[in-house]
Amino acid sequence: xxxxxxxxxxxxxxxxxxxxxxxxxxxxxxxxxxxxxxxxxxxxxxxxxxxxxxxxxxxxxxxxxxxxxxxxxxxxxxxxxxxxxxxxxxxxxxxxxxxxxxxxxxxxxxxxxxxxxxxxxxxxxxxxxxxxxxxxxxxxxxxxxxxxxxxxxxxxxxxxxxxxxxxxxxxxxxxxxxxxxxxxxxxxxxxxxxxxxxxxxxxxxxxxxxxxxxxxxxxxxxxxxxxxxxxxxxxxxxxxxxxxxxxxxxxxxxxxxxxxxxxxxxxxxxxxxxxxxxxxxxxxxxxxxxxxxxxxxxxxxxxxxxxxxxxxxxxxxxxxxxxxxxxxxxxxxxxxxxxxxxxxxxxxxxxxxxxxxxxxxx
Amino acid sequence: xxxxxxxxxxxxxxxxxxxxxxxxxxxxxxxxxxxxxxxxxxxxxxxxxxxxxxxxxxxxxxxxxxxxxxxxxxxxxxxxxxxxxxxxxxxxxxxxxxxxxxxxxxxxxxxxxxxxxxxxxxxxxxxxxxxxxxxxxxxxxxxxxxxxxxxxxxxxxxxxxxxxxxxxxxxxxxxxxxxxxxxxxxxxxxxxxxxxxxxxxxxxxxxxxxxxxxxxxxxxxxxxxxxxxxxxxxxxxxxxxxxxxxxxxxxxxxxxxxxxxxxxxxxxxxxxxxxxxxxxxxx
Numbered sequence: 247x248x249x250x251x252x253x254x255x256x257x258x259x260x261x262x263x264x265x266x267x268x269x270x271x272x273x274x275x276x277x278x279x280x281x282x283x284x285x286x287x288x289x290x291x292x293x294x295x296x297x298x299x300x301x302x303x304x305x306x307x308x309x310x311x312x313x314x315x316x317x318x319x320x321x322x323x324x325x326x327x328x329x330x331x332x333x334x335x336x337x338x339x340x341x342x343x344x345x346x347x348x349x350x351x352x353x354x355x356x357x358x359x360x361x362x363x364x365x366x367x368x369x370x371x372x373x374x375x376x377x378x379x380x381x382x383x384x385x386x387x388x389x390x391x392x393x394x395x396x397x398x399x400x401x402x403x404x405x406x407x408x409x410x411x412x413x414x415x416x417x418x419x420x421x422x423x424x425x426x427x428x429x430x431x432x433x434x435x436x437x438x439x440x441x442x443x444x445x446x447x448x449x450x451x452x453x454x455x456x457x458x459x460x461x462x463x464x465x466x467x468x469x470x471x472x473x474x475x476x477x478x479x480x481x482x483x484x485x486x487x488x489x490x491x492x493x494x495x496x497x498x499x500x501x502x503x504x505x506x507x508x509x510x511x512x513x514x515x516x517x518x519x520x521x522x523x524x525x526x527x528x529x530x531x532x533x534x535x536x537x538x539x540x541x542x543x544x545x546x547x548x549x550x551x552x553x554x555x556x557x558x559x560x561x562x563x564x565x566x567x568x569x570x571x572x573x574x575x576x577x578x579x580x581x582x583x584x585x586x587x588x589x590x591x592x593x594x595x596x597x598x599x600x601x602x603x604x605x606x607x608x
Numbered sequence: 609x610x611x612x613x614x615x616x617x618x619x620x621x622x623x624x625x626x627x628x629x630x631x632x633x634x635x636x637x638x639x640x641x642x643x644x645x646x647x648x649x650x651x652x653x654x655x656x657x658x659x660x661x662x663x664x665x666x667x668x669x670x671x672x673x674x675x676x677x678x679x680x681x682x683x684x685x686x687x688x689x690x691x692x693x694x695x696x697x698x699x700x701x702x703x704x705x706x707x708x709x710x711x712x713x714x715x716x717x718x719x720x721x722x723x724x725x726x727x728x729x730x731x732x733x734x735x736x737x738x739x740x741x742x743x744x745x746x747x748x749x750x751x752x753x754x755x756x757x758x759x760x761x762x763x764x765x766x767x768x769x770x771x772x773x774x775x776x777x778x779x780x781x782x783x784x785x786x787x788x789x790x791x792x793x794x795x796x797x798x799x800x801x802x803x804x805x806x807x808x809x810x811x812x813x814x815x816x817x818x819x820x821x822x823x824x825x826x827x828x829x830x831x832x833x834x835x836x837x838x839x840x841x842x843x844x845x846x847x848x849x850x851x852x853x854x855x856x857x858x859x860x861x862x863x864x865x866x867x868x869x870x871x872x873x874x875x876x877x878x879x880x881x882x883x884x885x886x887x888x889x890x891x
Contacts, residue, residue, distance in 0.1 A: 254685040325646040330612065428641035428816035431744045558742055568814045571651030572731070578653065578683050581857055582676045582713045582872055586775035586794035588858065589840055594769050 269314045283307035292495075292524025293317055297566065298324030299425065299444045301494045301523050318446075318566050325567055329425070338488050340476045342498050342521070343397050347474035349525075352401045354467045354502055360398035365473060366525075401470040402500050402517065411502060411515040431558055438540055438557060442533045443522050445564035451528060453554045454535035462539045462552035466518060469502035473525050497522050499530040503538050508546030516545060536560065615662040615695040621645055625663035625818070629809055632820035637782030638750075639733050644816040654687055655813030657710045657729035661691065664725055664809070665708055670698045672706035677714035677855065677872030684712070703875050713776075715797040717854045717876040720806035722823065728791040730812035733819065735779040735789040755787050758830065766835055775840075780827045787830070788819065795829065796839045796855045802827035844869040847889040849880035 270277065284291055284307040294306040298321045306324060313319035349365025352358055364370075405411040421436035429441065442450060457463055475495045479488040499520040507513035518538030520530035539554035553559055563569060613619065628642035647655040665671065671691055675684035679701040687710060688699050700706050703716045710727040720726060736746045739757045749755070758779060765773040772778075778795035780802075782788050790801055791810060801808070801821065808821040821827065831837035842856045847868040854876055856869040868889055871877035881890065 254680050254682045255689070258682055258685060258689075322646075322650070326648040329646040330616075330618070332618070425643075427643050430641060431742075558744065562743070567646065568651045571653060571655075572814055573652070574650060575652030575731070578712075579676050579681050580713070580792075582794055582855070583776040583792050585842070585856070585858055585872075586796070586840070589842060590771070590773060590775040593840075594771065594773070597770055 269312070278311055280304055280307045280311060283310050289525060290315075290317060292526050293447060293529070294320045294324055296523040296526050296529060297321045297444050297446065298328065299523075300324050300328040318570050322567050322570070335480055337491070338479045338481060340478060340494070340496070342472065342476060342496065343400060345398065345472055345474040345476045345496070345498075346393065347398055347472050349474070349527075350398060350470070350472040352468070352470045354469050355401065355404075358401060358404070361394060398472070400500065402502065405469075405502065405515060409514070412505075412511070412517060414517060429561060431561075433557055433561055435537070435541065435544075438561060439519065439521070439533075439537060441561045441564060442520075442536060445533070446566035446569070447526075447529045447532070449564050449566070449569075450532040450536055453539075453560060454532035456552065457535050457539045457554045462542065462550055462555045464516075464518075464535070464538050465504040466501040466535050466538060467503070468531065469500045469517075471497070471499045471527055471531065473497045473527065495524050497524065497526050497530040499527070499534045501531075501534040501538060505545065510546035516541070612694055614667065615665045615691065615697075616648075617645065617659065617662045622663045625659055628818040629660065629663065629820060632809070632818050633807070633822045635786075636821050636825050637786030637788040637819060639817040639819045641816055642818050644813045647813065649686065649690070651814035652731060653683060654710070654712060654729040656811030656815075656818070657712070657727050657813075658687060658690070658811075659813055660727045660809050660811035660818060661708060661710050662695075664727070665691065665695055665697055667695070667697065669707045670700050670705055671695075672700050672703065672709045673711075674709065674714060674716070674873075674875075675712040676857075677716075678874040680874060701875050702879070703873075713792050713794075714855070714872060715793060715800045717851075717871070717873045719800075720804060722805045724806040726804075726806050726808045728793075728808065728810045730789070730791045730810045730815075730817070732777075733789055733810065733812040733815050733817040735777075735787050750786060753785070755781075758787060762830060763832070766832070772831070772835065772837075778837075779830050781830060782821065783826050784828075788827075790827075794841070794855060795837075796841045798827075798829045798837070799839050842869050845887060846871045846877060846880075847887040849877045849885045849890070850887040851877070851880055851885070 284303045287310065290310055291303050291306045294309055294317055295301050295303065298306065305327065306320065309320035309323040310317065312323060347363055349367060350360060350363045352362065402411055421440065422434070424437060424440045433441070473495070475493045477490045478492050478494055480491050481488045501518035503516045503518055505511070505514055505516040516538065518534035520533030520537065522530045522533060536554055539552065540557050540560065542549055542555050549555055625642060628640045631640045632638065644656065644659060647658055649655060649658065671688070673679065673684045673688040675681040678684065691697055692699055703709065703718045704721070707723065708725045708727065709716065710729065712729040715726065734746050736749055736758060739761055740746050740749065762772050765771065774795070776794045777789055777792040778798055780788050780790055780798060790798060803824050803826070804821070805823055807823055810819045829837040842858060844856060845852045846854060846856060848870050851871055854871045854873060857872045858867050858869055860867050
């Protein structure tokens with residue numbers, strides 16, 4: 247005898263209780279602290295801050311703990327929290343030229359003012375599992391020296407003096423705000439960059455990689471990659487001047503791209519730009535490549551139909567919170583729709599005589 | 609939950625959503641872009657409906673949530689609990705007692721009354737989306753009333769299958785102007801959309817669109833003169849309450865493929881049973 251399904255409420259409560267227990271894991275093992283996650287899983291924390299669009303390492307670490315290390319789930323927690331926060335105002339634009347760089351490299355010049363600074367990079371490590379780390383994670387202190395004083399100029403400015411690279415004219419137009427206005431097409435570059443900086447790292451990487459393999463190839467050189475902290479300043483109306491309210495760590499990537507010229511533009515180098523919260527250089531480089539590919543129209547290039555050139559395709563599918571939600575919603579019950587499809591398929595089969603064929607076979 | 613505002617969203621956001629709703633009511637069937645917020649439940653799980661409900665709920669309201677017609681499906685439970693916690697409004701499963709009903713995939717069987725609001729959760733608000741994937745193109749098609757593509761698709765269905773092969777989310781035309789997606793309700797529910805006494809609001813969170821049907825709006829399911837629209841359902845009566853006019857779910861009851869048919873609208877079925885109606889398998 248069938249009775250209508252009841253008890254969803256209790257099932258949900260029990261599932262949540264089980265989830266909490268699984269999150270904690272074996273209670274004989276010490277519990278992770280927020281500080282441990284923040285300090286020792288800092289690149290995960292950075293990704294959550296970047297794609298969550300909220301610079302707060304402690305909150306990101308908490309989200310990672312709560313999400314059992316599922317970073318997209320952690321990003322979701324941060325996004326849902328950030329949307330409830332009151333907005334006190336807007337900072338003045340940060341000046342990445344005044345960045346206190348931990349890392350700053352250029353692939354286009356052997357040496358340059360400000361120097362090449364490798365910083366804390368995996369780049370030249372040999373990817374050999376370090377079994378010593380399993381037993382003892384203590385490390386000797388790394389050698390230190392004083393920072394080179396003064397601003398670190400942008401590499402692209404050197405090229406600009408010769409007129410070899412396209413101008414990036416100064417523009418004080420306030421950028422649109424993706425989190426307060428619906429995304430509408432066509433999207434200008436400021437809006438595209440805003441969407442890309444919080445876009446899923448994997449999706450952005452895949453698109454960027456596709457441009458390197460010929461789907462809208464634009465041969466990018468990393469003109470410069472820099473990681474470091476910049477002060478955030480805000481104009482306080484009562485004071486009448488800007489004061490520093492904090493610091494954020496940013497990764498900035500400027501690519502220099504080959505360009506043979508088009509009907510509207512002379513032969514020159516062109517630019518791609520990436521700017522992301524935290525130490526997130528894979529994402530920043532990917533962003534710069536995708537940004538450059540999306541600029542085909544303003545540079546008068548051909549649309550070769552590559553995915554990375556298609557702003558609607560890129561921007562509407564780059565957000566992992568939208569994507570994962572919609573993808574996973576197909577787990578929800580759909581039996582009403584399915585029932586109507588069942589009726590339809592049965593009707594169509596009846597009329598196509600498929601039922602008789604099956605009966606004959608039996 | 610005192611850390612959050614009444615019904616979760618802050619008043620500025622609600623005002624923004626209400627403006628979109630009013631615009632939607634003024635232009636029935638037109639998709640109004642709105643700055644959808646990240647909600648504490650995933651996109652695709654009713655965030656559009658939840659934001660619309662949050663914007664229209666007042667402390668005096670009585671709220672009902674159904675998913676697939678039922679108050680007891682897990683996501684309906686989850687959304688109802690959300691508003692119990694964040695708005696403290698009274699909730700109900702009785703259709704006629706509710707002032708705001710949020711729904712996924714069904715319209716209640718019991719006719720709605722003036723003063724009630726029906727809020728639909730919408731996954732893909734664009735009826736032309738699967739014919740043209742580009743938003744910039746489909747918006748143009750709507751503004752030019754360029755719906756030929758849709759008619760061609762329906763015609764192709766008829767020429768290939770003898771029928772229009774759309775069983776749910778069946779497109780409608782509103783007041784002779786906008787072609788609208790009624791959300792994935794079975795086409796059985798389509799005739800209830802038109803001339804309804806209640807306000808109908810549609811919220812698509814991920815796609816950032818709101819649209820609306822004011823009371824007593826003309827809503828016509830697309831069809832052809834020689835292939836008129838037909839609302840269909842399983843040709844059975846409910847096994848529990850005996851209703852012959854309600855939309856039925858098919859339930860598999862044993863390993864041998866045995867099945868029974870029961871009302872998808874759980875409130876309708878239960879109130880009929882309480883009134884003494886009996887189906888063939890009633891206890």
